[in-house]
Amino acid sequence: MSTTSKQILGLYKQLLGKANKFDNYNFREFAKRKVVDSFKANKNLKDEEAVKNFYNEGINNLAMLHRQSTISQMYTFxxxxxxxLKKKI
Structure with a gap:
């Protein structure tokens, strides 16, 4: 099965969404930066096998971000x- 650019874009959005779920500012910004940098570094992949490996690695990272952000939300910082600060209207 070929990995489409639509699937990769969806994975990118999901990874950024999970990265934004971290309660701690430093963890949140680090996770977002890692996602963006990883996708920028691999934007020119042409080999189908390399794209598939990158996509599968992203799926594993998405699961890890989900676990870690859930744990992060259990604690207050x-x-x-x-x-x-969130502005009150």
Whole structure:
């Protein structure tokens, strides 16, 4: 089965979505940066086998991000100075 660009884009969106679920600012920004950097580094993959391996690695990373972000949400962290506060209307 060939991995389509639509599937890869969907995986990218899912990975960024899970990365945004981290409660801790530092973990959240690190996860988002790793996802973006990984996709930028592999954007020129042409070999179907390499694309398939990259996609499968992304699926494994998605499962890991899901587990870690769930654990992160179980604990409360103080907001850091660089993190924007939610504005009340």
């Amino acid at each position: 103080e907001k850091v100075v660089v993190e924007p």
